[in-house]
Amino acid sequence: xxxxxxxxxxxxxxxxxxxxxxxxxxxxxxxxxxxxxxxxxxxxxxxxxxxxxxxxxxxxxxxxxxxxxxxxxxxxxxxxxxxxxxxxxxxxxxxxxxxxxxxxxxxxxxxxxxxxxxxxxxxxxxxxxxxxxxxxxxxxxxxxxxxxxxxxxxxxxxxxxxxxxxxxxxxxxxxxxxxxxxxxxxxxxxxxxxxxxxxxxxxxxxxxxxxxxxxxxxxxxxxxxxxxxxxxxxxxxxxxxxxxxxxxxxxxxxxxxxxxxxxxxxxxxxxxxxxxxxxxxxxxxxxxxxxxxxxxxxxxxxxxxxxxxxxxxxxxxxxxxxxxxxxxxxxxxxxxxxxxxxxxxxxxxxxxxxxxxxxxxxxxxxxxxxxxxxxxxxxxxxxxxxxxxxxxxxxxxxxxxxxxxxxxxxxxxxxxxxxxxxxxxxxxxxxxxxxxxxxxxxxxxxxxxxxxxxxxxxxxxxxxxxxxxxxxxxxxxxxxxxxxxxxxxxxxxxxxxxxxxxxxxxxxxxxxxxxxxxxxxxxxxxxxxxxxxxxxxxxxxxxxxxxxxxxxxxxxxxxxxxxxxxxxxxxxxxxxxxxxxxxxxxxxxxxxxxxxxxxxxxxxxxxxxxxxxxxxxxxxxxxxxxxxxxxxxxxxxxxxxxxxxxxxxxxxxxxxxxxxxxxxxxxxxxxxxxxxxxxxxxxxxxxxxxxxxxxxxxxxxxxxxxxxxxxxxxxxxxxxxxxxxxxxxxxxxxxxxxxxxxxxxxxxxxxxxxxxxxxxxxxxxxxxxxxxxxxxxxxxxxxxxxxxxxxxxxxxxxxxxxxxxxxxxxxxxxxxxxxxxxxxxxxxxxxxxxxxxxxxxxxxxxxxxxxxxxxxxxxxxxxxxxxxxxxxxxxxxxxxxxxxxxxxxxxxxxxxxxxxxxxxxxxxxxxxxxxxxxxxxxxxxxxxxxxxxxxxxxxxxxxxxxxxxxxxxxxxxxxxxxxxxxxxxxxxxxxxxxxxxxxx
Numbered sequence: 002x003x004x005x006x007x008x009x010x011x012x013x014x015x016x017x018x019x020x021x022x023x024x025x026x027x028x029x030x031x032x033x034x035x036x037x038x039x040x041x042x043x044x045x046x047x048x049x050x051x052x053x054x055x056x057x058x059x060x061x062x063x064x065x066x067x068x069x070x071x072x073x074x075x076x077x078x079x080x081x082x083x084x085x086x087x088x089x090x091x092x093x094x095x096x097x098x099x100x101x102x103x104x105x106x107x108x109x110x111x112x113x114x115x116x117x118x119x120x121x122x123x124x125x126x127x128x129x130x131x132x133x134x135x136x137x138x139x140x141x142x143x144x145x146x147x148x149x150x151x152x153x154x155x156x157x158x159x160x161x162x163x164x165x166x167x168x169x170x171x172x173x174x175x176x177x178x179x180x181x182x183x184x185x186x187x188x189x190x191x192x193x194x195x196x197x198x199x200x201x202x203x204x205x206x207x208x209x210x211x212x213x214x215x216x217x218x219x220x221x222x223x224x225x226x227x228x229x230x231x232x233x234x235x236x237x238x239x240x241x242x243x244x245x246x247x248x249x250x251x252x253x254x255x256x257x258x259x260x261x262x263x264x265x266x267x268x269x270x271x272x273x274x275x276x277x278x279x280x281x282x283x284x285x286x287x288x289x290x291x292x293x294x295x296x297x298x299x300x301x302x303x304x305x306x307x308x309x310x311x312x313x314x315x316x317x318x319x320x321x322x323x324x325x326x327x328x329x330x331x332x333x334x335x336x337x338x339x340x341x342x343x344x345x346x347x348x349x350x351x352x353x354x355x356x357x358x359x360x361x362x363x364x365x366x367x368x369x370x371x372x373x374x375x376x377x378x379x380x381x382x383x384x385x386x387x388x389x390x391x392x393x394x395x396x397x398x399x400x401x402x403x404x405x406x407x408x409x410x411x412x413x414x415x416x417x418x419x420x421x422x423x424x425x426x427x428x429x430x431x432x433x434x435x436x437x438x439x440x441x442x443x444x445x446x447x448x449x450x451x452x453x454x455x456x457x458x459x460x461x462x463x464x465x466x467x468x469x470x471x472x473x474x475x476x477x478x479x480x481x482x483x484x485x486x487x488x489x490x491x492x493x494x495x496x497x498x499x500x501x502x503x504x505x506x507x508x509x510x511x512x513x514x515x516x517x518x519x520x521x522x523x524x525x526x527x528x529x530x531x532x533x534x535x536x537x538x539x540x541x542x543x544x545x546x547x548x549x550x551x552x553x554x555x556x557x558x559x560x561x562x563x564x565x566x567x568x569x570x571x572x573x574x575x576x577x578x579x580x581x582x583x584x585x586x587x588x589x590x591x592x593x594x595x596x597x598x599x600x601x602x603x604x605x606x607x608x609x610x611x612x613x614x615x616x617x618x619x620x621x622x623x624x625x626x627x628x629x630x631x632x633x634x635x636x637x638x639x640x641x642x643x644x645x646x647x648x649x650x651x652x653x654x655x656x657x658x659x660x661x662x663x664x665x666x667x668x669x670x671x672x673x674x675x676x677x678x679x680x681x682x683x684x685x686x687x688x689x690x691x692x693x694x695x696x697x698x699x700x701x702x703x704x705x706x707x708x709x710x711x712x713x714x715x716x717x718x719x720x721x722x723x724x725x726x727x728x729x730x731x732x733x734x735x736x737x738x739x740x741x742x743x744x745x746x747x748x749x750x751x752x753x754x755x756x757x758x759x760x761x762x763x764x765x766x767x768x769x770x771x772x773x774x775x776x777x778x779x780x781x782x783x784x785x786x787x788x789x790x791x792x793x794x795x796x797x798x799x800x801x802x803x804x805x806x807x808x809x810x811x812x813x814x815x816x817x818x819x820x821x822x823x824x825x826x827x828x829x830x831x832x833x834x835x836x837x838x839x840x841x842x843x844x845x846x847x848x849x850x851x852x853x854x855x856x857x858x859x860x861x862x863x864x865x866x867x868x869x870x871x872x873x874x875x876x877x878x879x880x881x882x883x884x885x886x887x888x889x890x891x892x893x894x895x896x897x898x899x900x901x902x903x904x905x906x907x908x909x910x911x912x913x914x915x916x917x918x919x920x921x922x923x924x925x926x927x928x929x930x931x932x933x934x935x936x937x938x939x940x941x942x943x944x945x946x947x948x949x950x951x952x953x954x955x956x957x958x959x960x961x962x963x964x965x966x967x968x969x970x971x972x973x974x975x976x977x978x979x980x981x982x983x984x985x
Contacts, residue, residue, distance in 0.1 A: 096138055111148070113148040136177060212250060217251060224262065243269050290353065309369070481672050484677060487699060489680065490678070490703070490729055493506070493705060497681055509539025512543040518695060521693075525700070527700065527728065598612065598639075616729075646735075649665035758808045875952075884963060931971050
């Protein structure tokens with residue numbers, strides 16, 4: 002107690018000295034500021050008076066000079082160009098505006114036309130010199146240049162002109178033009194928000210005396226805002242004009258237009274312009290011109306008349322457009338009788354430019370452009386079918402060229418295979434055919450490369466959001482925990498605010514609540530309510546409670562990038578009973594980390610001060626009663642008793658380059674729907690507290706009413722929790738780790754996480770040798786669930802958080818890569834077998850020799866060749882429609898060497914033996930034919946009866962039908978022969 006009292010007095014003396022020092026310093030600053038302000042005011046008055054007198058003298062002289070030059074001015078302005086002789090007169094007029102206290106604004110709209118209308122850079126420099134002179138005029142002259150974003154770089158010419166003018170430092174033109182593309186100079190004209198769009202529509206309809214139903218306005222703005230969530234002014238202009246033209250003022254008539262009324266109105270706008278062009282051929286020409294004024298990127302390129310005519314010729318040559326053609330003159334268009342323009346193409350351009358849909362840009366030669374990029378998208382969507390026809394024509398040509406190249410490549414491959422076979426015959430020794438790559442060479446290289454790419458992407462933060470979301474799901478699956486009865490929350494909800502009719506609560510109310518809580522003898526009281534300034538009545542009472550409550554802790558908010566900062570209660574700060582309540586938010590605005598300490602640097606003195614969090618201060622005070630104090634571990638980390646709180650690093654777990662300032666740990670929230678007892682502040686204020694509820698416990702007092710400033714999301718909770726509940730969870734974590742051996746979340750080192758990823762890549766590679774069986778698909782389908790299950794078990798039993806998202810991506814990528822490599826290998830083997838079988842330049846013995854090389858045990862991919870041979874045999878079995886064809890089966894397969902591989906289907910081999918027996922049918926008598934066919938029929942029926950034919954059942958049935966038909970024919974011939982002999 003003596004030590005505490007001495008510390009308190011020392012703090013009071015120190016605080017009083019600091020307060021007096023601050024007051025003296027503040028008073029000096031105030032007096033200095035007043036003297037400085039008075040000097041500026043007097044200087045400004047003198048300057049204004051001098052400018053006024055000077056302006057009066059100059060204005061009179063300029064007025065006389067302006068009258069003399071009036072005739073020159075009128076004649077000059079009739080020319081389309083701006084002569085240099087007018088520049089001084091215009092500058093004088095602008096100066097006169099300032100003298101008359103006017104504020105001129107020069108607006109240059111569609112300023113991009115200035116650059117392609119004046120390709121000569123010297124002519125443009127004259128204009129920019131005029132801009133420099135305008136900016137140097139005294140006064141409030143403003144210049145607005147409205148131009149497209151892709152022409153902004155041309156404005157840098159103004160900076161070059163400014164540099165040549167050798168303006169003095171600090172001049173207006175120098176400061177503005179030197180940073181002409183800076184964010185303080187450029188203003189982007191964007192789209193309307195839905196609320197702004199509603200306000201604009203209401204203003205326009207009121208001015209036009211056109212009343213729209215509120216429901217129609219709401220639906221119209223909703224349609225216009227899709228899919229960007231913003232309303233484009235040009236689209237609102239087009240749709241609004243159509244509404245006014247068609248007299249649509251109710252929601253019912255708007256919805257009567259169809260499922261997409263907005264699209265119908267926009268298309269109607271284009272349709273009206275096209276129909277104004279006259280008959281159908283001229284309308285088609287107009288649609289073609291609009292199509293040519295767009296491109297595949299949905300923009301509006303500038304095009305000359307010759308470019309449009311060339312595009313018309315190219316498109317009509319592809320027979321996409323339905324025009325009448327003349328053999329000599331080309332496309333024929335019917336003349337519009339109402340037009341005085343004889344050329345249909347000129348008439349279409351005249352109508353499109355007159356409607357405002359296309360602008361004619363004065364240039365040499367003239368160029369044409371759509372009025373807005375939005376219309377390019379609409380026209381492309383309107384004429385999508387024509388565009389698709391063009392693409393289809395091009396794709397057909399590309400496919401034909403690709404097919405020709407593929408045929409040439411296959412012929413080259415066949416010649417290459419033939420050369421390998423002949424070389425094998427010449428060397429006369431067994432050696433396997435060299436395939437492009439073996440299993441190890443074909444899989445490990447791309448998969449290892451892919452794994453490194455995944456690791457690089459992980460370190461770049463690509464998987465961070467996915468890792469954090471996966472971690473949240475695993476945390477929610479952890480077993481439920483018991484409530485922590487060491488903490489009680491006194492909550493302030495909406496009902497309490499209504500009861501007290503004051504928010505925030507007055508000092509008088511809080512002092513009464515604190516006295517009632519003190520009567521329960523709690524071990525710690527945490528006041529999560531700002532009291533840096535008095536509020537309401539009872540401030541002196543509250544100060545008295547602060548002095549007499551050594552176990553009370555207040556809060557402060559340290560200024561950072563998010564918070565402006567709120568000071569602590571002065572008295573509690575002097576007594577050292579304050580903790581900060583700043584919270585760390587992840588990029589998805591969730592709280593997953595517990596900030597325990599923070600080092601704050603004083604900007605004036607440079608001194609560093611170590612501050613403790615609100616929740617940790619409460620936990621320290623609670624543990625001190627049990628003789629547990631904080632100390633530093635061997636690794637220089639926070640230690641309480643035997644518990645060491647591992648400090649969070651910026652790449653721990655799924656985080657990548659996270660802010661690890663201060664002293665942070667991963668937050669392990671208590672998994673319970675009601676983790677702490679909560680009592681309303683109204684009950685505490687009235688003394689309606691259950692006996693013993695707060696005795697020897699930590700009592701947190703704060704608002705439980707959710708608001709944008711008091712709402713926090715965590716991995717564990719599906720709904721947001723209040724700030725006081727968040728601090729209770731963080732204090733509970735410190736107490737549970739220290740007193741109950743509850744584990745903190747831990748992570749692996751980065752190299753272990755990389756090894757973890759490579760391990761799962763090897764796991765997915767292991768079942769590849771079983772890829773032709775059901776076991777492969779069973780094992781493969783169990784790998785990702787196994788990874789998730791192991792991760793959950795490690796998190797549950799060891800509180801170990803390991804990455805999941807990046808290994809899953811590596812597993813899926815490895816599976817896809819291996820599948821694609823095996824598919825390519827299979828197609829190569831299949832092509833090899835097909836070319837070898839179809840080759841007429843290679844003899845049958847050489848083909849057998851090549852197959853022997855391919856299926857030799859020394860070839861690691863012999864099984865793939867055997868598989869293709871088996872499939873080739875199946876194809877030959879099913880292509881037999883006569884007995885003669887069945888007998889020729891063995892000849893068709895004589896290029897496959899015997900003995901056949903053991904992996905061949907035994908049923909297929911038996912069918913091959915039956916075909917060999919039927920091979921003798923061709924040179925036998927009818928009696929022998931009947932015997933051979935009957936025996937073959939018996940053997941086939943036996944196979945069918947045994948039920949072992951499986952996939953060859955259709956082949957067996959087909960062969961039986963062929964043999965049955967042949968037997969009937971032979972029997973009929975035999976009967977005819979007997980009759981002929983009898984007649985003879």
